[in-house]
Amino acid sequence: MRNWFRTVRNQRKKKHNIPSQPKDITLEITDERIETELAHSKQVLQEIFRDCSDVVFREIMVNETTKGLLVFIDGIVNTDQIHENLMRPLLIHFSETFNESQPADLKERQISLAQVTSAKQYAQLVEGILTGSVALLVNGYDKALLFNVVGGTRRGVEEPATEATIRGPREGFTESLRTNTALLRYRLKSPRLKTIAYKIGEHTQTNVALAYIDGLADPRVIAEVRNRLERIKIDGILESSYIEELIEDDPFSIFPQVQNTERPDTVAAHLLEGRFAIFIDNTPFVLVGPVTAWLMLQASEDYYQDIYAGSFIRLLRLFFLGIALFMPALYVAVTTFHQDMIPTTLLLSIAAARESIPFPAIVEALIMEISFEALREAGVRLPKTVGQAVSILGALVIGQAAVQAGIVSAPMVIIVSVTGIASFTVPRYSFGIAIRLLRFPLMLLGATFGLYGIVIGTMCIVLHLAKLRSFGVPYLSGIAPFSWKAQKDLLIRSPWWRMITRPPLLYDRERKRMSTDLKPSPVKQEGETE
Amino acid sequence: MRRLACTILAASLLLAGCWDRKEINDIALVMGTSVDKEGNQYKVTVQIAMPSQLGGAGSQGGGGGTSGTKAWHSLTATAETIRKANEIEQQALSRILYFSHRRTLLIGEDLAREGILDIMDVFSRIPQNRLTANVAITQGKSVDIMESEAPIERFPSEAIREQLNQYMKRNRVLKDLITSILQEGIDPAIPFFKTTSKEPGSAEAKGKENIRVGGLAVFKKEKLVGFLEGDDAQGALWAMDEARIPTVSITAPGSKKKIAVQFHQTESKLKPVIQQDGTILMQIRIKAIGSVVDNESRFTPVNMGTLETLVGKKIEGNVKNSLSILQKKYKADIIGFGRNIYMDDPTYWRQISANWDEMYPKVKTEVQTDIQIEHSGALIAPFQREEGNR
Incomplete structure (x- = not known):
């Protein structure tokens, strides 16, 4: 038996030791230099771009005797620019003034395009073509010229879909x-x-x-x-x-x-x-x-609104972050372990609502939370027109019918809805997802160990957060390690004239970001005492 | 080694769960308990909330809970100890008795006269029991009060609790009762309930009895010695600084008709003065601010001075009367004269505490009132003013 294990282990080791086949995924273009012979260069390029239907080879005569070749990829270049600034000068004016001894002259004088580079190797040439340049090869020269005419259709600058604001610039990044x-x-x-x-x-x-x-x-x-x-x-x-x-x-x-x-x-x-x-x-x-974690609770709009609104909304987000994380877990824990913690009248209401529910609280919570997550997923992924139908269906089925049918209790629907709303208040989607996912282990802990389990789970999360670093900066910095200076712009937002220094723990070579006397106040008259 | 540590940690975390898990559907919420003495045994009645009758969504009774069926259920058992009785009750019940939400505890007169300290043990020993439950004594059997009709509230125990809340400034909970039994120089006094005759007006409630707070049950240490009712109870409450929005009615000056004053702010302070001959004089200063709420006479309450004096006299009389009952008849120091002497002069108290019981009835009392009537309501002169002679 022991031998068998050893052989298996050895076999595994061997497997690992076998060097994997060097899978060369680089384009197999050598550092070969471009030939003076145009026909040869063309052949090489055609070999490289074999079966690439979007590559255009356009032969032109640069003067009576000299052949030239334009290579570009259709669609990613600006064809108007090629026509106006490249083909026209080449075909009309160029032939008259073409100086056979000075091909680089072309760069400086003839072509009215801003970005021109020359390439000596095929690798450079191909890279240029692939990134949206037009390559010009002229017979008799060992260089190719690359004219940058990147174009083609891309989405314009629009309002960002994920981070809308009421006040603030409406420009969002594009794919370019x-x-x-x-x-x-x-x-x-x-x-x-x-x-x-x-x-x-x-x-x-x-x-x-x-x-x-x-x-x-x-x-x-x-x-x-x-x-x-x-x-x-x-x-x-x-x-x-x-x-x-x-x-x-x-x-x-x-x-x-x-x-x-x-x-x-x-x-x-x-x-x-x-x-x-x-x-x-x-x-x-x-x-x-x-x-840092606090950055995940901040939105750009905090700075565009006035300080009270900004600070209030930040605190609100923090509060709802707690609700998104703990509410279902707390509800399950308190209703199954610590009924004595609920005010009597509230407990009676919950008891009345739960009376005909066939499931334990945790099952009920999981049914609701999972169907809520499914509803959200369906709403995001489906086409907009269908998405509306899904949300109506979800609201009816989950919200009302489930309660009337006595499958889910009304307090649970409230808890899940509040949790759902709360999870949307996190301005950073990726952070919100983390919170949404952590809710489930906490719910299970709450259902098996009560508040004890929630405390254990919270401790694990806090320990992990305290240990986490982002490029060397502690994830909780501002609170842990604590810094008074950071409090100006952490859970509340101070007015701009108070945020004189940049946030600590990043870099402090240029600490001050403004002069210290920016607080608006009435102009002092001459001789006026304070 | 690390794996072992992880296993131990995981086991200690995971094996601890679920043992005390109970769904809300599986517990029977005890809203109130009443305890009576039957021979040598305790007769314990628990009042349990019935959530299915509370009209929650999805439940059978749904829709307001006014379906006429009771929202509570009560179980009675007789046993040597209270817990034993509870166990017998549990055997007749499909859900686990859950005492954390018990908010009223009624103790029958018979049991109270024998002493309540013994049963206080069980109410403070088990952590599930709340020490913030309201306690009241009942005239007669406590079961009758506990099972009376409470048409407004969902449970009789709730009605009892609310009535108790209204009766005193600081309602007496289990904790206060136990403290006042154990404390030197003060005797417990808690409200008592009694049944009143038929509820007026309601055809449905004919033949059924209504309950109300009758006054104060006076204890001597742990034993009930008697009841103070009506003005006697109010007088005691004035002295205890527990009078909550009291109304005092007097005969109006120059008339045979009555005038009523309600006080929204009351305060009383006790100051013991040890006199030269060794007797103790207890000065009771009562301060109250109120307003005229009812005037049937033709007296125009413009100058409040006369009225204030008259009301002050009336209160003084009430308090004196109550004090004499307490001192002479019951010999129970529910106002806490002893306690006040101790606070004022601890060394003196230590000298006299041994024979305080003999001294207490001899304590002289002096009541000073400082009454302030702020206004006479929405009216100044009474309606009939024109008819009469000025």
């Missing part, structure tokens, strides 16, 4: 990285706003940009992010969550350690506080870090 960085640049017109470009994904070649404000962001954090970004080797990045999962501090934590947002103003505000942002092409969601 350039548009997104531009939206940020509109807001931060400073050369100290750095955007470091990366290309991640062997096949997707996704453009990723790491943005931060030089001097505000902690250089150690930036170095760490750069490290984490550079070590990503993956076939494709389709959404920011790929990156998020690959750079998180604690990959198994249920809590998000990177925030995502669709709002340029939010990103700008975070950068000003010394955080960094990661823009990813093809997704409107921009990652922001390092984050």
Whole structure:
């Protein structure tokens, strides 16, 4: 028996030891230089783009004798620009002035396009074509010119769907990285706003940009992010969550350690506080870090409303966060273990409502909570027209019919509804999901151990949160470790003229963010005493 | 090692659960208990709420709970101890008796006269029992009060509780009762209930009896010695600083008709004065603020001075009367003269505490009243003013 185990173990080890077949997922283009012979180059390119129906090869005569070749991918380039600024000058004017000895001249004089680069190798050339440039090869030259004419149809700048505000800018990020960085640049017109470009994904070649404000962001954090970004080797990045999962501090934590947002103003505000942002092409969601748990309870609108409303809403969110997490668990625990804790008249009402219910409280709670989650999922995933029908059906079936049929008690419906509303008050969706999920283990703990179980569960959550870090910043920082300075903008929002320093624990090279005398007050007359 | 630690931790966490789990549907909420003495045994009645009759949504009785059936059920058992009686009751019940929400406890006159300290043990020993339950004595058997009709409230016990809440400033709960039994220099006094004759007006309730607070049950230590009713009870309440919105009616000056004054703010302070000859004089200062609520006479209450004096005299008389009953007849110090002497001069109290029982009836009392009548309601002059002579 023992031998058998050993052999199995050895076999497993062997399996692991076998080096996996080097699966080269890079495009197999050598560093071969471009030939002077156009026909040959064309052949090479056609071989590379074999069966790519969207690649266009357009042969032109640059003058009487010299052949040229334009290569681009249809759809991702701006065809108007090609016609106006490339084809027309090439076909009409170029042939007259073409200087055979000076092909680079073309860059400077003939073509009225802003971004032109030259490529010497096929690899560069192919990359340029794939990212939306038009390649021009001319017979007799060992260089190709790449004209950046990225275009094609993309969604315009719209109001963000996930983070609507009543007051505040209505612009949201789009799927285009350039548009997104531009939206940020509109807001931060400073050369100290750095955007470091990366290309991640062997096949997707996704453009990723790491943005931060030089001097505000902690250089150690930036170095760490750069490290984490550079070590990503993956076939494709389709959404920011790929990156998020690959750079998180604690990959198994249920809590998000990177925030995502669709709002340029939010990103700008975070950068000003010394955080960094990661823009990813093809997704409107921009990652922001390092984050704390309190940041998850803040919305950009807190700063746009007046301080009382902003502070009240923040406290409200915190309160409802507690309700979203604990309410069903507490209800189950109190009604099955600690009936003595309920006021007598309330207990009588609950008892009257529960009288004909066939299930124990926990089963009832699970039925309701799970069907509520299903209802929400159905509402999100279905087309809008059908989604309405689902919510009506859900409201009728879950809300009314279940109670009238005596399957679920009315107090439980109230608890679940309040919990549902409460879970929507968390402004960060990813954090809200964590809360929604944690509700279930807490409910089970409450149902088996009563308040004792809830306390144990809460302790586990708090311990985990206290241990969690986001890019080295403690997740609960502000409260644990405690900082008086952070209280100005944590659970309440102080007026702007009070938030003189940036939040601590990020970087403090430039602590002050404004002058200290900004509190509005009447102008003092000459000679007037205080 | 780590695995072992995890296993132990998990086991200690997981094996602890569920043993005391009980659904609301499986408990019988005891709303009130009454205890009587029958020979050597206790006759214990528990009043249990019936949630199915409370008219919750989805329940059979649904819709307001005014279906005419009672929302409560009571069980009676007789046994040597109260817990034993409870056990007998439990055997006749499909749900577990749950005492945490008991808010009224009625003790029968017979039992109270024999002493209540013995049964106080069970009410404070078991954690489920609330020490904040209201306690009251009943004239006669407590079962009769407990099972009376309570047309307004859902349970008779609830009606009893609400009536008790209204009777005194600080309603007497189990904890207060036990404290006042055990404390030196004060005797317990708790409200008592009695049945009144037929409820007027209601055809349905004909032949049934209604209950009301009759006054104060006066104890000497743990034993009931008697009852104070009507003005006697009110006088005692005035002195105890427990009078809650009392109404005092007097004969109006210069008339044979009555005038009533209600006090919304009352206060009384006791000050013991040890006189030269060794006797104790207890000065009782009563301060009250009130208003005229009823005037049948032709007296115009413009200058309140006369009225205030008259009302003060009336209260003084009431209090004196109550005190003399307490001192001479019952010899029970429910107002806490002894307690006040102790607070005022602990060393003196230690000298006299041994023979306080003999001293108590001899304590002289002096009542001073400071009555303030703020206004005469919405009217100044009575309606009949024109007819009469000024």
